[in-house]
Amino acid sequence: MRARDYAYFDGPTPTGLAHRGGAAYHPNLGIENTIAAFRQAVDMGYRYLETDVHATRDGIVVAFHDDHLDRVTDTAGRIADQPYAAVRGALIGGREAVPTLAELLEEFPETRVNIDIKADQALGPTLELIRRMGVIDRVCIGSFSERRLRAARRALGPRLATSAGQVGVGALRLAPQPLSRLLHTPAPALQIPMEHKIRGRLIPLATREVVSVAHRLGKHVRVVPFVVHRGCRPDAPAAGPRRRRDRHRPHRHPA
Numbered sequence: 001m002r003a004r005d006y007a008y009f010d011g012p013t014p015t016g017l018a019h020r021g022g023a024a025y026h027p028n029l030g031i032e033n034t035i036a037a038f039r040q041a042v043d044m045g046y047r048y049l050e051t052d053v054h055a056t057r058d059g060i061v062v063a064f065h066d067d068h069l070d071r072v073t074d075t076a077g078r079i080a081d082q083p084y085a086a087v088r089g090a091l092i093g094g095r096e097a098v099p100t101l102a103e104l105l106e107e108f109p110e111t112r113v114n115i116d117i118k119a120d121q122a123l124g125p126t127l128e129l130i131r132r133m134g135v136i137d138r139v140c141i142g143s144f145s146e147r148r149l150r151a152a153r154r155a156l157g158p159r160l161a162t163s164a165g166q167v168g169v170g171a172l173r174l175a176p177q178p179l180s181r182l183l184h185t186p187a188p189a190l191q192i193p194m195e196h197k198i199r200g201r202l203i204p205l206a207t208r209e210v211v212s213v214a215h216r217l218g219k220h221v222r223v224v225p226f227v228v229h230r231g232c233r234p235d236a237p238a239a240g241p242r243r244r245r246d247r248h249r250p251h252r253h254p255a
Contacts, residue, residue: 002217002219003161003220006137007138007161008112008137008161009161009189011048013220016045017046017049017050017114018038018049018050020033020037020050020051020065021036021038021040021041022037022041022044025040030092030093031092031095031096032065032072033063033064033092033099034093034096034099035096035099035103035104036096037096038104038107038108039107042108046111047112048111048112048113049104049108049113050114050116051101051104051113051114051115052115052117053101053117053122054067054079054080054121055079055119055121056079056084056087057080057081057082057083058083060087061100061101061102062079062084062087062098062099063100064079067079067080067119069087069098072092073090073092073098074090074091075089080121084100101115101126102129105133105138105139111138113139114139114140114163116142116143117141117143117148120145123148126141127152127156130156136160137159139160139161140161140189141156142191149162149187161188161189162186162188163191164189164190189219189220191222191224192210192222192223192224193205193223193224194224206223
């Protein structure tokens with residue numbers, strides 16, 4: 001299926017995407033991934049938001065980038081090891097609570113949300129939440145784990161929009177043109193890092209050729225400003241609101 005076949009992609013392109021609520025936008029410095037940060041983005045006109053998710057020990061899905069609380073909150077510890085009550089008590093930037101994914105979806109009902117599932121423990125609870133809230137047309141699931149993406153597609157069916165991980169993007173970049181059409185990812189969107197280290201080689205992914213192939217396959221393309229090393233996504237630097245690439249106009253750099 002093409003991106004245009006999914007309700008998630010029904011807006012005009014190019015589309016602004018508020019990454020972690022617009023973490024590098026000056027009023028949001030230090031309060032990334034909070035309801036306050038996302039509200040800043042929505043008030044500026046953004047209708048597509050991005051968040052990573054983790055699950056607490058008792059299965060509550062929180063909108064949070066890191067797997068530990070240490071970097072941005074006044075509390076320490078791994079989210080997966082703590083009950084939600086403890087995580088809720090942590091304050092981002094010393095003043096904002098860690099939101100749940102449910103709160104984010106409820107607070108901004110007119111938005112679409114790109115959800116990056118960062119850990120296996122968060123997979124089941126996230127998919128169950130999407131099903132229970134009836135928001136499948138409002139979300140796009142991304143992950144750098146192809147296994148998690150396959151599990152999400154199996155669980156939620158063909159209406160679910162997904163964003164290809166590194167294997168799907170790598171097939172488009174490295175395979176000969178005819179083969180790439182056979183190997184292309186089923187995801188209607190590509191989240192492409194600038195470069196990817198494969199077998200010791202630093203391979204540019206955000207190339208005109210890759211974007212052109214993706215557009216011919218009917219996919220949306222989003223270029224993100226980090227490099228994937230050794231098959232793993234590092235903690236990307238905080239980014240402000242950025243633009244998903246227009247599927248009809250190839251670009252190589254995020255705005």
